[in-house]
Amino acid sequence: MNKKELSELKKHFSAASxxxxxxxxxxxxxxxxxxxxxxxxxxxxxxxxxxxxxxxxTLKRVLSGTMGKGLVEYEFPQETYEEGGSQHILYGALQSKLENEEDVSLLMHQIADNLDYLSTYAILIGQCNYTVFQ
Structure with missing residues (x-):
């Protein structure tokens, strides 16, 4: 996601949009x-x-940073796209539109297993539609 796309998303990120x-x-x-x-x-x-x-x-606060400062774009190595890899797990949860409990649970565990954090934390995942007008 580039700076322009992020700015556009932030501008329309509200329940009333x-x-x-x-x-x-x-x-x-x-x-x-x-x-x-x-x-x-x-x-x-x-x-x-x-x-x-x-x-x-909370979601607005997450998006309040700028790319490289508060918001980080992660590169996914090729192996994450293979069966059982991070991208495969994420894609499965999003394809089910967060309706498949098994896919969501697998994604939550993938996040928890790979995040090094010294305290308790919450995971928040939203499935949304964003319409882009041309």
């Missing part, structure tokens, strides 16, 4: 030992409005 539609949200909590607790996959429209405000604020 006609270009952005959040469909499903998957959340989980990871403890210090990398154990995943409380995986939830929910349709966006079933989430209470107070929680939606919190989710959207």
């Amino acid at each position: 006609d270009r952005f539609t959040m469909n499903r949200v998957a959340t989980a909590f990871v403890d210090v030992e990398r154990n995943i607790h409380n995986i939830q996959i929910r349709p966006y429209y079933n989430i209470p409005s107070e929680e939606i405000e919190c989710l959207m604020a």
Whole structure:
């Protein structure tokens, strides 16, 4: 994603936008030992409005950085595209639009197993549609 694309996404990233539609949200909590607790996959429209405000604020904060400073673009080695690799797992979860619990759980575990963090943290994954007008 380049600077222009990121700027465009940030500009329209809101619940009221006609270009952005959040469909499903998957959340989980990871403890210090990398154990995943409380995986939830929910349709966006079933989430209470107070929680939606919190989710959207969190996602906006994630996007508030700039490329290279707060936001990092990761290169995926070729082996990650093979069966069982990171890209394959991510693609499976996104192809199911976060509806397949097994794919989402596998993605959550892949993240937890490969992230070195010294404290507890949350994983938040949103499946959305973003319309680009030409």
